[in-house]
Every structure is written in structure tokens, then in C-alpha cells.
Amino acid sequence: MVEPGPFDVAVIGGGVIGLSCAWRLAETARSVVLLASDQFPPATSAAAGMLAPVAEAHFGEERLARLNSLAALRWPAFAAEIEAASGRDVGYLRSGSLMVALDPSDRRQLDVVHAFQRELGLESFELGPSACRAKEPLLTPGMNGGLDLPGDHQVDNRLLLEALWTAVARAGVNVVHGEAGPLVNDQGVVTGVHLASGRILPANVVVMAAGAASGRMAADAAAPPVRPVKGLTIRLTAPSGAPRMQRIVRGLVHGRSCYLVPRQDGSVVLGATVEEKGFDLAVQFGPVHDLMEDARRLLPTLGEYTLDDIAVGLRPGTPDNGPIVGWSPVPGLLWATGHYRNGILLAPVTADEVVSLLDHHPGDQAGGDPDRSPFADFRPDRFVARRS
Ligand SMILES: Cc1cc2nc3c(=O)[nH]c(=O)nc-3n(C[C@H](O)[C@H](O)[C@H](O)COP(=O)(O)OP(=O)(O)OC[C@H]3O[C@@H](n4cnc5c(N)ncnc54)[C@H](O)[C@@H]3O)c2cc1C
Structure with a gap:
């Protein structure tokens, strides 16, 4: 027909x-x-909804970093337009992000990233451990400082x-x-x-x-x-009355990456894995355990949170x-x-x-x-x- x-x-x-x-x-x-x-x-x-032209600037991807910066400038108007067209809130927040290092070796890696971000003309400011904790009090006292990225924001993707x-x-x-x-x-x-x-x-x-x-x-x-590039995120909720996260935190934890994105409703999105497994949507114990362990090293209080949801998605990857x-x-x-x-x-x-x-x-x-x-x-x- x-x-x-x-x-x-x-x-x-x-x-x-x-x-x-x-x-x-x-x-x-x-x-x-x-x-x-x-x-x-x-x-x-499954995504976390970060609008992150600075933290997402990677070596060898300078042209993509420029496109991402332009895309971020378009977001405030787009958020207003879609909210007007739909009559719904999309949770666009100009929250800024922190990139933090757990141990001294993570800190050295972050220093290299910082130099690269500045070379690209992106806004990135070095912070010591106490300045980081002033911005995000739930961070572990044992961390090694980080970077303030005021231009990296978020939307609630769902x-x-x-x-x-x-x-x-x-x-x-x-x-x-x-x-x-x-x-x-x-x-x-x-x-x-x-x-x-x-x-x-x-x-x-x-x-x-x-x-x-x-x-x-x-x-x-x-x-x-x-090609599909598998990734998973975990959704958590803070217990009622507990102090809430203030900022997006992107952490380096003994050389591994993870991030935590706090939403307005008190939930937190923890992510993400990056796995080349074709069209596989299985949730495996190992990657979930690693993410949760790394996140808890950065924010020990996460141990009290409830686990609401684990979501798997396939990123559309290109060469x-x-x-x-x-x-x-x-x-x-x-x-x-x-x-x-x-x-x-x-x-x-x-x-x-x-x-x-x-x-x-x-x-x-x-x-x-x-x-x-x-x-x-x-x-x-x-x-x-x-x-x-
Ligand atoms: C764990 C994770 C975290 C992420 N975090 C972020 C983030 O913080 N910020 C960010 O910017 N991006 C993030 N991303 C990337 C982002 O989610 C993707 O780049 C984006 O969602 C791609 O959108 P899309 O519409 O192309 O594909 P999708 O959202 O995958 O949508 C494609 C749709 O097409 C449908 N489809 C497929 N084949 C057919 C067919 N034959 N007929 C009809 N329909 C079909 C699929 O079922 C699917 O529903 C993340 C991704 C993952 C997996």
C-alpha cells in the first residue's frame, strides 16, 4: 500500500x-x-543532559570544540522556544561545572587539560581543594582541587x-x-x-x-x-532533608572519569560508561559497580542515596x-x-x-x-x- x-x-x-x-x-x-x-x-x-563545550573539549577535536561552543550559545533561546511551544519546563540550568581530581596524579592530568582548554580560549579557572569544596561542600576533603568551568550547563534530557x-x-x-x-x-x-x-x-x-x-x-x-557506542547512567535520589549537591561535578578518580549531574528535584544523574559492544543493551555488574565506587570516592555521602534507575543508551559514534x-x-x-x-x-x-x-x-x-x-x-x- x-x-x-x-x-x-x-x-x-x-x-x-x-x-x-x-x-x-x-x-x-x-x-x-x-x-x-x-x-x-x-x-x-539515557543521557545526562550536560551542555558542556568546555569539559567536552578533547585533544585532536579542536573543530568539534568550536562547534560545541557555538551550540552552547544557542541553548538559552532554544530552551525558551521549546518551553513556549510545548508549555513544558525543560530544566535548563546555567549551573556551571566543576572538574575535580581525586589524587595527585589525577591533578597533574587535570593541569594538562586546563592548559588545553585555555589554549582554545575556553573559560577554565584553577581551584584549590578548599575553593572546590566551597562550591560543592559534599566533595570529599581528601580531593586534590580542580577547575571551575562556568560555561558548562545542563538541561533535563527526559x-x-x-x-x-x-x-x-x-x-x-x-x-x-x-x-x-x-x-x-x-x-x-x-x-x-x-x-x-x-x-x-x-x-x-x-x-x-x-x-x-x-x-x-x-x-x-x-x-x-x-556505529553504536554503549553508555549507561544511574539515577539516584538524596534522602529527604539531606544536603543537596550544588554543581555538576566531573571527576577524575585514579585515572578513571565519572560525572554527577544534580537536578532541581534532588535527583542526581551519575555517568557514564563508554563501551564498544555493538547493539548490546545489557546492564552488567562490573561497569555499574565501578561507576558507583568512583562516584562515592568523590562524594562519600552518595552511599545514603536511593538507586532509582539504570539506563543504557547507544551513542551514535563516527570515525x-x-x-x-x-x-x-x-x-x-x-x-x-x-x-x-x-x-x-x-x-x-x-x-x-x-x-x-x-x-x-x-x-x-x-x-x-x-x-x-x-x-x-x-x-x-x-x-x-x-x-x-
Ligand atoms: C550514557 C550517555 C550519556 C550521554 N550524555 C550526554 C550529555 O550529557 N550531553 C549530550 O549532549 N549528549 C549526551 N549523550 C549523547 C546523546 O545522548 C546523543 O548524542 C543523542 O541522544 C543522539 O540523539 P539521536 O536523536 O541522534 O539518537 P537517539 O536519541 O538514539 O534516537 C534515535 C531514535 O531513532 C530510533 N530508530 C532507530 N532506527 C529506527 C528506524 N529504523 N525507524 C524508526 N526509528 C528508528 C531509535 O529507536 C531511537 O529512538 C549521552 C549518551 C549516552 C548514551
């Missing part, structure tokens, strides 16, 4: 990227259909997901629940999507935003080089850890995927970019002004050229 249509745009994926794109596109008076499966839980739901679903419905997006794929390829042009039911959804443009599954939704040139946003090598198909560790942070600028690609060159798949776009370094062709 073939659906009436075609739609202007079909967006595949009901995570933060697909929903943000669908919402924004519908606001431009296009007819939009969103294909969302619950084949696996969106990484968006509230954000709910708000995006409401905004999408209010904007008139058609939603089809169920697994989509494969793409309809008509003589080298993508013209729609097959549904598991056998129906075809015709669309002038398909936006691939299926997160970690993006790489397996198509064959050959239509498949972006995206250079950067997102892939732009026209694919196959006409009719746009990739908005591969956001790896920073999909929440990058969602607003990604949705803006997808709208701009469709606005500026309807029918002309060169799309956007390559020099002025923040995504100029993150186009599909950086991988397509390598493959050929």
Missing part, C-alpha cells in the same frame, strides 16, 4: 535530533512525517524529550510509530521510506536521524559511517567523533546523525542547519553556504571522499 503524498520531508528517528528537526521543519509550513520506533530506547533518554514530543504534535507533524526502512531508492534518488507493514511513505526529502542505527538503515552510499550533517551522496537524503557524546548540546544548531539546508537551496542539493555554516567541517563528504 502506498500512502498519499508525498510529504515535503520524512524524518527517521524519535530522539532529540529527529524530534528537533521535525518540529523546526513543521514550523516552516512544510508537511512533515516523523517515523519513530521503540526498537531500542533513544540515547537521548523533560526535553517530553517537551519535544508535545511541540511536534502541536506543530502538526504526522507521526508513524514503528520501525522504518529500507529507504525507497528510485533510480539513484531517495523518494521515500518503506515501513515494516509493507506501506511506502513517499517524501521529497528524507532526513536520517536514527541515532546509532543510522548506519544500518541503508545500504552502500546512503549509509552514514555511524572522527564529529556529527554528520548535510546532504548525503544520494539525492533526496539528508544525514543529521553521528552526534556521539554531544547530541543534546548540538540538537538546536542541528535543527537550524537542517532547516537552512532545505530553505536555501530547495531542489539544489549543494545546500547552504558551505563557508558560513557552523557545520562546514562536519559534512558527509569528509567520509565519502575517504571511502572512494
Whole structure:
């Protein structure tokens, strides 16, 4: 059976990227259909919601760090826009973050990170142990100081997901629940999507935003080089009346990393593991134990907290850890995927970019002004050229 249509745009994926794109596109008076499966839980739901251009700046990823900084500037307006469109709070907090070192060797590692952050022009200030504890009194007295990162903030990613679903419905997006794929390829042009039911959804443009599954939704040139990178977070709640955490804390604990993100309601998100295990969603004792042990070394009081939830997500990883946003090598198909560790942070600028690609060159798949776009370094062709 073939659906009436075609739609202007079909967006595949009901995570933060697909929903943000669908919402924004519908606001431009296009007819939009969103294909969302619950084949696996969106990484968006397992995430911690940190908007962290400074702590997420890594050696060798300087261009990504620049994109992340631009993305963070877009967040205050985006949070206000999504709250107005949905009538829901998304828990956007300009809380700032602390990066802290447990032992002297962790401290030396943090000094190197600090020098790198300053080299990139990012705001990062050294703090001794007591200055750290003045900002976050629950830190263990035995820690070795850290860095104040006033530009790293947070949103409640689960509230954000709910708000995006409401905004999408209010904007008139058609939603089809169920697994989509494969793409309809008509003589080298993508013209729609097959549904598991056998129906075809015709669309002038398909936006691939299926997160970690993006790489397996198509064959050959239509498949972006995206792989799943497993991660888990643990949700905890402070006992009533107990002192609450004040700040996001990102810790180095005997060379291992962990973070704690306090929410307004007294809960805390503890994360995260990074595991190359394909499409595996099992919760294993070892990684959970390590995370909890490291976190408790930083904040001994966590031992009193209740354990509410353990969530597993598959980050959409790419060969250079950067997102892939732009026209694919196959006409009719746009990739908005591969956001790896920073999909929440990058969602607003990604949705803006997808709208701009469709606005500026309807029918002309060169799309956007390559020099002025923040995504100029993150186009599909950086991988397509390598493959050929
Ligand atoms: C443990 C963890 C912590 C993280 N912390 C942060 C953080 O603090 N800050 C930050 O910015 N980022 C963070 N991230 C990364 C962030 O979560 C991801 O980059 C982001 O969620 C990717 O969004 P997405 O919409 O591309 O994919 P997803 O959120 O995974 O959504 C993709 C959706 O597409 C659906 N889908 C797949 N195939 C199909 C199909 N064939 N048909 C229909 N639907 C399909 C999936 O079921 C899924 O629901 C974290 C990730 C993890 C795992």
C-alpha cells in the first residue's frame, strides 16, 4: 500500500535530533512525517543532559570544540522556544561545572587539560581543594582541587524529550510509530521510506536521524559511517532533608572519569560508561559497580542515596567523533546523525542547519553556504571522499 503524498520531508528517528528537526521543519509550513520506533530506547533518554563545550573539549577535536561552543550559545533561546511551544519546563540550568581530581596524579592530568582548554580560549579557572569544596561542600576533603568551568550547563534530557514530543504534535507533524526502512531508492534518488507493514511513505526529502542505527538503515552510499557506542547512567535520589549537591561535578578518580549531574528535584544523574559492544543493551555488574565506587570516592555521602534507575543508551559514534550533517551522496537524503557524546548540546544548531539546508537551496542539493555554516567541517563528504 502506498500512502498519499508525498510529504515535503520524512524524518527517521524519535530522539532529540529527529524530534528537533521535525518540529523546526513543521514550523516552516512544510508537511512533515516523523517515523519513530521503540526498537531500542533513544540515547537521548539515557543521557545526562550536560551542555558542556568546555569539559567536552578533547585533544585532536579542536573543530568539534568550536562547534560545541557555538551550540552552547544557542541553548538559552532554544530552551525558551521549546518551553513556549510545548508549555513544558525543560530544566535548563546555567549551573556551571566543576572538574575535580581525586589524587595527585589525577591533578597533574587535570593541569594538562586546563592548559588545553585555555589554549582554545575556553573559560577554565584553577581551584584549590578548599575553593572546590566551597562550591560543592559534599566533595570529599581528601580531593586534590580542580577547575571551575562556568560555561558548562545542563538541561533535563527526559523533560526535553517530553517537551519535544508535545511541540511536534502541536506543530502538526504526522507521526508513524514503528520501525522504518529500507529507504525507497528510485533510480539513484531517495523518494521515500518503506515501513515494516509493507506501506511506502513517499517524501521529497528524507532526513536520517536514527541515532546509532543510522548506519544500518541503508545500504552502500546512503549509509552514514555511524556505529553504536554503549553508555549507561544511574539515577539516584538524596534522602529527604539531606544536603543537596550544588554543581555538576566531573571527576577524575585514579585515572578513571565519572560525572554527577544534580537536578532541581534532588535527583542526581551519575555517568557514564563508554563501551564498544555493538547493539548490546545489557546492564552488567562490573561497569555499574565501578561507576558507583568512583562516584562515592568523590562524594562519600552518595552511599545514603536511593538507586532509582539504570539506563543504557547507544551513542551514535563516527570515525572522527564529529556529527554528520548535510546532504548525503544520494539525492533526496539528508544525514543529521553521528552526534556521539554531544547530541543534546548540538540538537538546536542541528535543527537550524537542517532547516537552512532545505530553505536555501530547495531542489539544489549543494545546500547552504558551505563557508558560513557552523557545520562546514562536519559534512558527509569528509567520509565519502575517504571511502572512494
Ligand atoms: C550514557 C550517555 C550519556 C550521554 N550524555 C550526554 C550529555 O550529557 N550531553 C549530550 O549532549 N549528549 C549526551 N549523550 C549523547 C546523546 O545522548 C546523543 O548524542 C543523542 O541522544 C543522539 O540523539 P539521536 O536523536 O541522534 O539518537 P537517539 O536519541 O538514539 O534516537 C534515535 C531514535 O531513532 C530510533 N530508530 C532507530 N532506527 C529506527 C528506524 N529504523 N525507524 C524508526 N526509528 C528508528 C531509535 O529507536 C531511537 O529512538 C549521552 C549518551 C549516552 C548514551
